[in-house]
Amino acid sequence: MTAVLLASLPAHVSYPFSQALSDLTQIAPIAWVTLTLLLCVLADLILPRHRRGTAVASMAVAGLVVSLGFAVWFWYRGDGHGAYAGYVTGDRFAVFFEMLFAVLGILVVLVSHAYLRRRGMLESEFHVLTLAGIVGMMTLGAATSLVTVFLGLELLSVAFYVTCGFAREETTAQEAAAKYLLVGGFASAFVLYGMALVYGAAGSTLLPVISQRLAHAGVLGNPLLSLGVILLGVGFAFKVSGVPFHQWTPDVYQGAPLPVTAFMSVGTKAAAFAMIIRVFVQALPSMTVEWQVLLAVVSAASMIVGNLMAIVQTSVKRLLAYSGIAQAGYVLIGVVAGGRAGLGAVLFYLFAYLFFNFGAFAILTVLVRPDGEHDDLGDLDGLGYRHPVLGVMMSIFMLSLAGFPPLAGFFGKFFLFSAGIAAGWTWLVVIAVLASVVSVSYYLRVLLHVWTPETAGKRLFVRAGPVAAVAVSAVLAVLFGIYPALLYGAGLFGAAPIPGR
Amino acid sequence: MPDYGQFHVGTSTLSTTWFLGLGAILFGLGAIGVVIRRNPLVILICIELMLNAANLTLVAFSRQLLNLEGQLFALMTMTVAAAEAVVGLAILVDIFHRRDVEDVDELHELKG
Numbered sequence: 001m002t003a004v005l006l007a008s009l010p011a012h013v014s015y016p017f018s019q020a021l022s023d024l025t026q027i028a029p030i031a032w033v034t035l036t037l038l039l040c041v042l043a044d045l046i047l048p049r050h051r052r053g054t055a056v057a058s059m060a061v062a063g064l065v066v067s068l069g070f071a072v073w074f075w076y077r078g079d080g081h082g083a084y085a086g087y088v089t090g091d092r093f094a095v096f097f098e099m100l101f102a103v104l105g106i107l108v109v110l111v112s113h114a115y116l117r118r119r120g121m122l123e124s125e126f127h128v129l130t131l132a133g134i135v136g137m138m139t140l141g142a143a144t145s146l147v148t149v150f151l152g153l154e155l156l157s158v159a160f161y162v163t164c165g166f167a168r169e170e171t172t173a174q175e176a177a178a179k180y181l182l183v184g185g186f187a188s189a190f191v192l193y194g195m196a197l198v199y200g201a202a203g204s205t206l207l208p209v210i211s212q213r214l215a216h217a218g219v220l221g222n223p224l225l226s227l228g229v230i231l232l233g234v235g236f237a238f239k240v241s242g243v244p245f246h247q248w249t250p251d252v253y254q255g256a257p258l259p260v261t262a263f264m265s266v267g268t269k270a271a272a273f274a275m276i277i278r279v280f281v282q283a284l285p286s287m288t289v290e291w292q293v294l295l296a297v298v299s300a301a302s303m304i305v306g307n308l309m310a311i312v313q314t315s316v317k318r319l320l321a322y323s324g325i326a327q328a329g330y331v332l333i334g335v336v337a338g339g340r341a342g343l344g345a346v347l348f349y350l351f352a353y354l355f356f357n358f359g360a361f362a363i364l365t366v367l368v369r370p371d372g373e374h375d376d377l378g379d380l381d382g383l384g385y386r387h388p389v390l391g392v393m394m395s396i397f398m399l400s401l402a403g404f405p406p407l408a409g410f411f412g413k414f415f416l417f418s419a420g421i422a423a424g425w426t427w428l429v430v431i432a433v434l435a436s437v438v439s440v441s442y443y444l445r446v447l448l449h450v451w452t453p454e455t456a457g458k459r460l461f462v463r464a465g466p467v468a469a470v471a472v473s474a475v476l477a478v479l480f481g482i483y484p485a486l487l488y489g490a491g492l493f494g495a496a497p498i499p500g501r
Numbered sequence: 502m503p504d505y506g507q508f509h510v511g512t513s514t515l516s517t518t519w520f521l522g523l524g525a526i527l528f529g530l531g532a533i534g535v536v537i538r539r540n541p542l543v544i545l546i547c548i549e550l551m552l553n554a555a556n557l558t559l560v561a562f563s564r565q566l567l568n569l570e571g572q573l574f575a576l577m578t579m580t581v582a583a584a585e586a587v588v589g590l591a592i593l594v595d596i597f598h599r600r601d602v603e604d605v606d607e608l609h610e611l612k613g
């Protein structure tokens with residue numbers, strides 16, 4: 001038996017240095033963040049206690065900036081290809097997500113540095129875990145094998161299990177961590193079993209090979225394969241917090257520290273969409289009918305339930321959690337529609353969403369006091385009068401989330417919905433449009449509180465780092481609204497490596 | 502259907518289907534356990550059971566297809582499952598330090 005298996009391997013494996021270097025180049029942005037992570041752990045050991053936090057934060061930002069530089073460089077070279085025996089790739093799709101997550105990482109470190117100091121929580125550990133999450137997310141974008149997809153997914157999930165419960169003294173944070181751990185682990189198990197069944201049907205874990213084998217072989221009637229696709233769909237729906245697998249989202253978002261919520265709401269979602277596109281669109285085009293119906297139902301349910309539930313919330317964190325569920329529903333339209341237009345719209349929306357959703361959560365950190373977070377709608381009262389700049393930026397984020405022109409959110413929805421109509425999913429787009437009309441009510445309710453004339457409130461906690469992050473987000477949310485072609489073009493290029501149908 | 506491999510156990514032969522079936526049963530038991538058991542520790546154990554059921558399926562397919570990728574995948578999964586168990590136990594122990602949670606329904610402070 002062993003002899004047969006060994007005979008399937010080449011007689012001797014030659015892996016010259018030039019090949020190793022070329023493989024490493026393809027994943028340079030990911031490798032660089034990993035290296036930064038290790039150096040941060042080292043610095044945490046060496047440096048004196050009071051210097052650690054700031055030092056590790058600056059190292060993390062520097063490392064992410066270099067990683068972003070690598071990604072931008074590879075984007076313009078545009079000659080990325082598979083590496084490590086086809087397990088990862090450096091194509092434009094991967095590089096697009098590497099840029100997205102490097103930017104996100106920088107914003108997260110900027111916001112969390114001030115936040116953690118204010119709350120007196122451990123800092124360097126937090127940044128190390130943030131970097132681990134970023135590595136996992138980047139891996140999901142670059143993965144071209146079921147093995148790497150699963151490793152990326154787990155790397156990001158395990159990092160978040162820890163950071164969700166980072167405010168260890170609070171029972172709510174502990175509860176959030178436990179809920180995320182149990183639900184996330186459950187979803188991962190579904191994804192893994194689905195992958196095992198797909199592997200069994202296709203005989204390979206490499207996504208392009210799976211796509212090829214299933215296109216020709218007579219395995220399509222295989223019930224195991226259909227079951228595998230359904231299990232994968234359920235697991236993915238958990239990860240993007242699609243209805244009916246969304247119950248964990250508001251609780252975890254509310255209990256986790258604000259920078260983690262901001263990170264998670266954008267990062268996990270974008271990474272999960274990268275994974276869905278890689279696995280469903282790239283590897284399983286022969287099962288399109290199955291997963292399309294599955295995702296369309298999840299999309300419609302998410303838009304309806306997310307928007308209706310958001311209306312009755314009083315905590316801004318929970319409100320934004322339900323809004324995120326609805327937004328995931330909109331983005332799923334692009335995946336269901338498929339093709340270059342649909343996937344380009346998905347990439348556009350994910351990148352734009354990064355700025356306006358992250359910004360909205362980041363603004364809430366000015367309300368943080370040493371005794372905890374204050375995220376009720378009432379706590380926002382008069383924010384616009386006490387700090388007009390922050391008020392204006394919060395308005396930009398809310399209007400962009402609601403989809404008002406000329407902000408990035410409007411064009412994001414426009415591209416998604418037009419791709420949906422072009423692909424013949426009119427009923428889905430009708431639901432989406434009606435749902436976004438409903439959503440305007442709760443986004444404007446937040447703004448009503450922000451612009452309530454009231455100047456005597458608790459002191460705001462305004463620090464340079466978070467304000468810089470919020471300002472960059474606001475500027476880009478406006479810029480991509482005024483000049484959407486800039487990002488939409490990038491989205492189309494990013495979607496190009498995924499074979500269309 | 503692809504050609505199923507045969508496993509030789511002593512003097513008798515077993516087809517891969519048995520291993521796949523065992524994997525499916527273990528996965529189902531784990532999933533049912535997560536849904537009906539209330540103790541967070543038991544739920545964590547059930548999740549590990551599901552992961553290992555998937556591992557068994559991967560290895561069985563690997564043997565049947567004469568393809569080593571499945572075994573590689575299973576090795577990776579074992580590492581991941583270990584990491585997840587470590588973090589999971591740490592989180593749960595931290596909660597048990599604070600209060601005695603015997604039922605996940607006692608974790609209900611977050612709502613709105």
